[in-house]
Amino acid sequence: MALNTPLRHLFDYRPPDGRDPAALVPGLRVEVPFGRRTLVGMLIECAAGSSLPAARLRAARAVLDTEPVLDATTFGLVRWAADYYHHPLGEAFAAALPAALRAGRPLIARETRFRLVPGGPEALAAAKRLGPRQRELAAVLLAHESLGAAELELLGAGVGEVVKAFLARGWIASFEVEPPAVAAPAGRPASGPVLTGAQAVAVREIGASLGGFAPYLLHGVTGSGKTEVYLRVIEQVLARGEQALVLVPEIGLTPQAVARFSSRFPVPLAVLHSGLADGERLAMWRAARSGAAPLVIGTRSAIFVPLARPGIVIVDEEHDSSYKQQEGFRYSARDLAVVRAQRHGIPVVLGSATPSLETLQQARSGRYRRVDLPQRTGSAGVPTMRIVDLRAHEDRHGIATPSMLAIRRHLGDGGQVLLYLNRRGFAPTLFCPGCGWAAPCSDCDARLTVHLRTHRLVCHHCGASQPVPFACPRCGAELRPVGQGTERIEDALDELFAGVPVVRIDRDTVHGRGEFETALERVHSGEARILVGTQMLTKGHDFPDVTLVVVLNADQGLFGTDFRASERLAQSIVQVAGRAGRATRPGEVLIQSACPEHPLLTQLLAAGYDGFAEVALAERAAAHWPPFSRLAVLRAEAASREQALAFLAAARDAAPAAERGPVRLLGPAPAAMERRAARYRAQLLLESADRAPLQRLLALWLPRVAQLPAARRVRWAIDVDPLEVA
Numbered sequence: 001m002a003l004n005t006p007l008r009h010l011f012d013y014r015p016p017d018g019r020d021p022a023a024l025v026p027g028l029r030v031e032v033p034f035g036r037r038t039l040v041g042m043l044i045e046c047a048a049g050s051s052l053p054a055a056r057l058r059a060a061r062a063v064l065d066t067e068p069v070l071d072a073t074t075f076g077l078v079r080w081a082a083d084y085y086h087h088p089l090g091e092a093f094a095a096a097l098p099a100a101l102r103a104g105r106p107l108i109a110r111e112t113r114f115r116l117v118p119g120g121p122e123a124l125a126a127a128k129r130l131g132p133r134q135r136e137l138a139a140v141l142l143a144h145e146s147l148g149a150a151e152l153e154l155l156g157a158g159v160g161e162v163v164k165a166f167l168a169r170g171w172i173a174s175f176e177v178e179p180p181a182v183a184a185p186a187g188r189p190a191s192g193p194v195l196t197g198a199q200a201v202a203v204r205e206i207g208a209s210l211g212g213f214a215p216y217l218l219h220g221v222t223g224s225g226k227t228e229v230y231l232r233v234i235e236q237v238l239a240r241g242e243q244a245l246v247l248v249p250e251i252g253l254t255p256q257a258v259a260r261f262s263s264r265f266p267v268p269l270a271v272l273h274s275g276l277a278d279g280e281r282l283a284m285w286r287a288a289r290s291g292a293a294p295l296v297i298g299t300r301s302a303i304f305v306p307l308a309r310p311g312i313v314i315v316d317e318e319h320d321s322s323y324k325q326q327e328g329f330r331y332s333a334r335d336l337a338v339v340r341a342q343r344h345g346i347p348v349v350l351g352s353a354t355p356s357l358e359t360l361q362q363a364r365s366g367r368y369r370r371v372d373l374p375q376r377t378g379s380a381g382v383p384t385m386r387i388v389d390l391r392a393h394e395d396r397h398g399i400a401t402p403s404m405l406a407i408r409r410h411l412g413d414g415g416q417v418l419l420y421l422n423r424r425g426f427a428p429t430l431f432c433p434g435c436g437w438a439a440p441c442s443d444c445d446a447r448l449t450v451h452l453r454t455h456r457l458v459c460h461h462c463g464a465s466q467p468v469p470f471a472c473p474r475c476g477a478e479l480r481p482v483g484q485g486t487e488r489i490e491d492a493l494d495e496l497f498a499g500v501p502v503v504r505i506d507r508d509t510v511h512g513r514g515e516f517e518t519a520l521e522r523v524h525s526g527e528a529r530i531l532v533g534t535q536m537l538t539k540g541h542d543f544p545d546v547t548l549v550v551v552l553n554a555d556q557g558l559f560g561t562d563f564r565a566s567e568r569l570a571q572s573i574v575q576v577a578g579r580a581g582r583a584t585r586p587g588e589v590l591i592q593s594a595c596p597e598h599p600l601l602t603q604l605l606a607a608g609y610d611g612f613a614e615v616a617l618a619e620r621a622a623a624h625w626p627p628f629s630r631l632a633v634l635r636a637e638a639a640s641r642e643q644a645l646a647f648l649a650a651a652r653d654a655a656p657a658a659e660r661g662p663v664r665l666l667g668p669a670p671a672a673m674e675r676r677a678a679r680y681r682a683q684l685l686l687e688s689a690d691r692a693p694l695q696r697l698l699a700l701w702l703p704r705v706a707q708l709p710a711a712r713r714v715r716w717a718i719d720v721d722p723l724e725v726a
């Protein structure tokens with residue numbers, strides 16, 4: 001049995017009393033005693049015996065399923081992923097299942113509902129001395145055909161007693177219903193536009209490979225119509241009677257995105273994301289599993305959804321970092337999509353305007369087939385890109401004079417303007433010119449960010465916050481905000497362009513999916529003329545009337561500590577630039593930088609993302625970074641620096657030289673931000689030219705690491721193929 005615990009081994013149980021072990025197959029959920037608790041585990045295999053003495057072998061309580069909840073391929077995928085990412089198998093299965101199934105609820109949960117019996121209304125009318133709660137329930141029963149748990153909940157606590165009383169009097173009866181199926185969209189499906197030549201080639205090529213494993217990189221510049229290619233290929237998949245699984249980044253799954261798919265296909269659609277209630281999620285998951293929903297769209301964890309008739313996997317915006325789980329079971333849904341497609345024997349399409357260097361290298365080496373959409377659809381031209389040298393121009397509140405003039409010109413021509421700054425809040429920090437005090441976080445190696453709207457200093461790393469002080473706490477001098485945040489830019493725009501409506505999109509103004517929708521609507525309706533925002537603006541949303549994009553501070557990404565910093569900066573610039581001029585008007589992109597001769601910027605401007613990628617890949621090859629090497633990071637966090645480093649040093653020593661082979665162990669070293677949320681963080685980096693020796697070492701080494709006495713004093717985790725090693 002695999003149990004949802006951090007322990008790295010499986011657990012033995014006797015079959016529940018009276019159950020024939022021959023009828024027990026892998027993939028069934030089984031309820032078992034664990035200490036004093038009861039856990040829901042996943043049956044991995046039935047063994048003939050156990051190494052445990054018979055007296056200590058406990059019996060499982062109950063088998064919860066009549067058939068495996070996961071099909072053999074998905075079951076195998078979870079096992080493979082737990083092996084590859086070296087994560088406890090029980091936790092991996094827990095991450096793969098919807099919460100309702102994890103908690104032991106039945107796969108098909110019937111709902112109990114209540115309705116008035118024939119003659120019930122008359123009996124109620126004749127009943128004397130009903131209390132206020134009883135009268136309330138009677139009124140609701142009369143107004144509805146039947147009531148379920150969700151409706152009854154609205155009547156407040158204690159309603160269960162009233163329902164029981166009504167049942168006892170024979171006024172109402174209960175009955176059970178199957179959960180509602182996922183419905184097909186109403187209305188006639190829309191037809192698509194005429195394909196461009198490049199789109200038609202892409203559709204033909206991918207379509208020709210249906211029925212067999214084939215990995216594709218679909219590299220389409222922004223506005224080139226990647227989604228239309230997905231839709232046409234999905235059309236072919238559905239015509240074959242198969243299912244399509246589409247993965248999208250966390251923030252990309254808006255109702256508009258879903259509507260784009262549902263308006264084209266008259267089939268039930270299962271949508272899976274983190275915002276679903278447990279019951280909804282289970283219903284969607286079941287529709288994918290049974291095949292009732294031929295089209296399944298979801299975020300990261302949807303990679304583990306079982307499919308009855310898999311036909312294709314599509315990963316949109318494959319470069320997006322939300323595909324990598326950053327805590328717990330640290331899997332990459334993008335990479336697992338390729339593994340899964342191979343196991344099913346179906347094509348997988350990784351689509352992006354700015355592919356990750358890993359995926360580009362796979363295409364260069366011929367392992368992935370590459371399909372290009374080099375041109376925007378319609379008449380939209382490629383935006384012109386220019387650098388604004390921050391050293392050569394005056395700036396007002398972070399907006400340089402040439403940018404200001406351009407904003408004025410585009411607004412005057414009726415266009416919308418987008419300002420991108422990857423830093424929220426008012427200013428990155430508060431500084432004392434008297435003594436040099438600079439608002440440190442007491443728990444992190446970081447400065448507190450000024451948020452003037454809420455009048456607080458906030459740590460963006462641990463969340464700690466405090467009121468903005470009136471004067472320097474050390475010397476009493478007047479404090480000054482330093483640098484720019486989106487909040488300050490919004491203020492500056494109010495001053496510089498009085499009366500022009502501005503909408504700010506960042507994590508402070510936009511909390512849920514609903515608020516994001518509202519903000520987008522203000523832009524699409526044309527009510528807002530200027531958009532200011534962070535990374536959130538770069539994620540695949542079209543703003544057809546935006547004609548000018550200003551990247552306010554490109555330099556933040558040029559000098560990042562992480563080896564992927566420049567890749568991320570290039571992706572952000574290209575993605576945000578892609579928002580400009582998508583309708584008929586040509587776009588203009590201004591990039592403000594204090595180091596305009598930086599080779600990355602000049603290469604990006606001269607040769608586009610592909611040109612940048614050539615140079616960046618050459619740099620990675622020379623430095624032995626991925627995709628030219630394989631990495632894993634052992635991270636540790638402890639109350640003191642010594643504990644964290646001592647654990648990592650002991651871990652390093654626990655890997656005997658004979659097993660290391662070609663794997664290099666680098667460190668231990670403190671993390672780039674050593675202290676976060678009052679914990680000291682350090683890491684040991686493992687690097688290998690090839691995957692196999694690294695995997696062999698991890699498999700032998702990690703069980704020993706877990707046994708180290710020093711491991712008890714730290715929180716540690718292994719991250720295979722980490723996104724960051726800083």
Ligand SMILES: [Zn+2]
Pocket residue numbers: 432433434435436437472473474475476477
């Ligand atoms: Zn001071």
Ligand SMILES: [Zn+2]
Pocket residue numbers: 441442443444446459460461462463464676677
């Ligand atoms: Zn902090």
